[in-house]
Structure formats: C-alpha cells, structure tokens
Amino acid sequence: MSPDPLSLISENKRTLDQEFARVADICNGCRRCFNLCPSFDQMFIRIDDRTGEADSLAKKDQDDITDLCYYCKLCYNHCPYTPPHHFNLDFPRLMLLGKAERAKTHRPTFRDRILVDTDWVGRWGRRLAPLLNWANSVRAVRLLIHRWFGIHKDRILPKIATETFTEWRAKNQPPQSAPATKKVALFHTCYVNYNAPDIGKASVQVLEKNDIEVITPPQRCCGMPYFDVGDIESAREKARFNIRSLEEVIQAGYDIVAPMPTCSLMLKKEYPALLGDEARTVSEHTFDLCEYLMRLNSEGKLNKEFKNPIGKISYQIPCHLRDQNIGYKSRDLMKLIPGTTIDVIEKCSAHDGTWGIKTEYFDESMKTAKPLFRAIEEGNPDMVATDCPLAGMQILQGTGKEPLHPIQIVKKAYGL
Incomplete structure (x- = not known):
C-alpha cells in the first residue's frame, strides 16, 4: 500500500x-x-x-x-x-x-493539467515541432497564448526537437568491441528527449569515451512536475513504472545515471518518500551524471585526455543538485580541464519548469532570479554552465547568455 x-x-x-x-x-x-x-x-x-x-x-x-x-x-x-x-x-x-x-476538492486548471503531463506534451509536440517552434516565435500568437492559456507572453520557451534523443540513439549504437569496463543505464529524462537531445548525445559520447557501455531503458517522466498540482498518485504511477524498468537493468549489473538534477533527485530521494522500500534498490544505484564521472576519477579510471581549454566558467549549481548533498561534482569535473577556472554561483533560478512560465508568477520568478543574473553579469565569464536546462532557460531570459550543461563542456574539452 x-x-x-x-x-x-x-x-x-x-x-x-x-x-x-x-x-x-x-x-x-x-x-x-x-x-x-x-x-x-x-x-x-x-x-x-x-x-x-x-x-x-x-x-x-x-x-x-x-x-x-x-x-x-x-x-x-x-x-x-x-x-x-x-x-x-x-x-x-x-x-x-x-x-x-x-x-481533492479543487481540480487543477486545464493549463496546469496539461503542463505537468510532460510525456503527453512531448509526444504530441514532437509531431508538430516545426509548427509549434514557429508559433512560439510569433508575438501575436504568444499574446493569444498569454490571454487564453496563461503562459506568459515574454517567457522564452524551450524548442521542441525535430529528432528526439531516443531516435538519435537508435541510429547511433556503438559498434561491437571489447567488453566495457563499466555499464550504465541513462535515465535521459523527458526534457532531454524532447527538448534538449544534445545533452543526451553529449552524455553518451562522454561516457563511451570513458569505455562505459550505455543503454537507455524504457522510462517515463520522473513525476516531479505532478508535485506542482499536488497530484501525488500520478507521481507514484510514474515512479512505479520507472522502478520496474530500472530494477531490471540494475539486476543485470548496470548503474543508473541521470543528467538532470531534478530527475536524479526524484530517483534518489523522492521515490523512497513516495513508495518506501519499494524504491530502495533504484535509489541506492542512482547517480547524478557528473557525480558518477567523479566517482570514476576517484578510482583513477577517468579519461583526462582533454584537448581544448575552456576559459572562465560561471557555473550555477541547481537547487535540486544541492539537495542531493553530494558536493560540487560538476565543478570538480570541469576543473580537471586544463586552462579552465570555475566561479560557482549558489543562487536559485526560480524557473521550476511550470511555475515560472505562468502569467501570474513570471514576474515573481524573474525577481527571485535577479541575484543569479547579477552574479553572472559581474563574473563576465567566457561560458556559463548549469546542470539544469530550465535554469539555463532562465539565465538566457535574464542575461542573454545561453548556458551549456557541464557534460557538453566536457565533450567540448575532449574535442568530440
């Protein structure tokens, strides 16, 4: 029960x-x-x-x-x-x-129910990607969406990928070679799949560069968006599906890695809160992606053949990564790149994914994120980084600088 x-x-x-x-x-x-x-x-x-x-x-x-x-x-x-x-x-x-x-007594609005169902939005958005990406760039359309649907007219929205990460992965399986030293299952997340496949591609390329076998097991949204509307049962439903799928690969000797902090937080800490011992195995075998790579480094097995210096990076550590209490693994990983310095910014982006795009909270979201914007602008970096693509959208909104995920920076440093 x-x-x-x-x-x-x-x-x-x-x-x-x-x-x-x-x-x-x-x-x-x-x-x-x-x-x-x-x-x-x-x-x-x-x-x-x-x-x-x-x-x-x-x-x-x-x-x-x-x-x-x-x-x-x-x-x-x-x-x-x-x-x-x-x-x-x-x-x-x-x-x-x-x-x-x-x-229980006040059904969430149609807008709110749609926004939290990221699997449904992703599947249908993928089919209409060119049209939706065009519509998001047209001011008149955004004004209508603002008025009728409650998504703020000024909010930068993520583009929908014309090729999902899973589609790319199906076409780009590695050739058969000697057995890998380690095996991981990538919990690539719905956002990476439908909106930011380049993060998934970089994750696979960096892991394979380190002689790690990568698979992508069946998965659904981690369930966190349903917290926004108090739909705990739907979050549990997503959790149970993911747990069943991930336990199978864990039994086959794979660890679970996730490039998005919200999703790794769900697997590590929120699933046990939702489902108790049912989630223990997945929780104990899940790692944030950069946490996993730094674990590899501590074993002396991380490939450090970096070819390209990066320069000065302003790195925003996401709130859901800080809640995992694992330290600054992404910073530590990027610091291994020669010719690279990291300025860590511990400021919340206040985006959240659904909260910050709504008409009634957009201004509050931007106000809360001002210290983050100011720190980036004052730092005058060569590059901005964050593990959370939604924080990245907020940073782009407030500073005009488009951040990369740390794994994309590592890929760049490898020269892949």
Whole structure:
C-alpha cells in the first residue's frame, strides 16, 4: 500500500491546518529563510503587517503561501530544524501536502493539467515541432497564448526537437568491441528527449569515451512536475513504472545515471518518500551524471585526455543538485580541464519548469532570479554552465547568455 500523503510531512497525525500553524510559528521565530523564496517572503510580510505572530495567518494566506512554493528545496537544507531535530520540520513537503489536499476538492486548471503531463506534451509536440517552434516565435500568437492559456507572453520557451534523443540513439549504437569496463543505464529524462537531445548525445559520447557501455531503458517522466498540482498518485504511477524498468537493468549489473538534477533527485530521494522500500534498490544505484564521472576519477579510471581549454566558467549549481548533498561534482569535473577556472554561483533560478512560465508568477520568478543574473553579469565569464536546462532557460531570459550543461563542456574539452 502506498504511504499516506501525511507521511510525506511527518509521522504525527496533525491536520494540515494544525501542521501549517506549527511550522509557521517555528519559521516566524527563526526567519533564517527570509530571502530564499516568495513563500517565506510573503509569510513574514503578512505576519508583520498584522500582529507579528504566526497565528494571525488566515486560510487564504496559507493557500497563497503554498502556491508560491516551487519545490526548490533550498529551505530544507538551510533549516536547522529538519529531522532528526525534534521539531521535525519539512517545509517543502508541507507545501506539497497543501497542494495535494486542495486538489481533492479543487481540480487543477486545464493549463496546469496539461503542463505537468510532460510525456503527453512531448509526444504530441514532437509531431508538430516545426509548427509549434514557429508559433512560439510569433508575438501575436504568444499574446493569444498569454490571454487564453496563461503562459506568459515574454517567457522564452524551450524548442521542441525535430529528432528526439531516443531516435538519435537508435541510429547511433556503438559498434561491437571489447567488453566495457563499466555499464550504465541513462535515465535521459523527458526534457532531454524532447527538448534538449544534445545533452543526451553529449552524455553518451562522454561516457563511451570513458569505455562505459550505455543503454537507455524504457522510462517515463520522473513525476516531479505532478508535485506542482499536488497530484501525488500520478507521481507514484510514474515512479512505479520507472522502478520496474530500472530494477531490471540494475539486476543485470548496470548503474543508473541521470543528467538532470531534478530527475536524479526524484530517483534518489523522492521515490523512497513516495513508495518506501519499494524504491530502495533504484535509489541506492542512482547517480547524478557528473557525480558518477567523479566517482570514476576517484578510482583513477577517468579519461583526462582533454584537448581544448575552456576559459572562465560561471557555473550555477541547481537547487535540486544541492539537495542531493553530494558536493560540487560538476565543478570538480570541469576543473580537471586544463586552462579552465570555475566561479560557482549558489543562487536559485526560480524557473521550476511550470511555475515560472505562468502569467501570474513570471514576474515573481524573474525577481527571485535577479541575484543569479547579477552574479553572472559581474563574473563576465567566457561560458556559463548549469546542470539544469530550465535554469539555463532562465539565465538566457535574464542575461542573454545561453548556458551549456557541464557534460557538453566536457565533450567540448575532449574535442568530440
């Protein structure tokens, strides 16, 4: 049986309103997260505008604060009261539960239901890629989409690939050769498949450069987008499909690697929260792509025959990578390239994928990302990097600089 949604928050049996009041009171007394995201900003503003006490927050305040959370999870790692502290505070999961409880009585809008179904959007978008890419570039069309569908007219949207990553991979299988030293299954992710196949191609090329066999098992969206509308059951459905598929290849001796931090976070940490022991095997065998390559380096097996220096890189470390608590593996990997320096930027992009493109949150998204934009502009880099393509879209929106994934930079350094 699936865990009760309340177990995503804590083991106690408080109601949602009681848990929100408890957490708000603790956060009000601490305020360490005051500048992390719009949820905390609004919570403290509303408290201060009234009595100064958390019990002044009304139900509407609770709903508004929940809507402003885009599950970056920065606050969890910033918080001194997370488990095993007896306060047992988990603000992101509280926001997720709030969305799940509301979804029981208030069906998400058509726009929101479509946006989170990335598998469906990708399949149909692929068929209409030239038309949709053209439409996204036409101002009149964007104004209509803004008015009728609620996607902001100024938001840069990702292009849809005319050839998906899986289609490319089917045409580009490596020739038979001596047995590889290691084997990985690439959880390439729906975004890479439909929108950014170059990241998938670079992942395969770099892994094969290091004598690693790469397969791409059947997979669906990791399920994270469904958190935006509180659809926990759909997230579990996606998780179960992926777990069944990935467990088969794990039993055959493959590790799982993912180039997108949100997806590796889901496999590592969120699947166990959703499904308990059912997700343990996949969780224990999943690695972020650069984490895996640095593990190879620690074993003395990473190919370091880099041909091209890169120069100065401003590297934005994504929030969902920071939540994995694995250190700065992408930075460390790029630092191995001779003639390369890395400036790490620990600032949230506030894109989220669906939250930042909506008309009602676009301005808030851009405002929250200003420190990131400023750090990049002040750094004056030769190149910008981030592991998250959605953060990359936000960086392009705010600075005009188009980032690369670190694996694309490594591919460039190899001269592939």
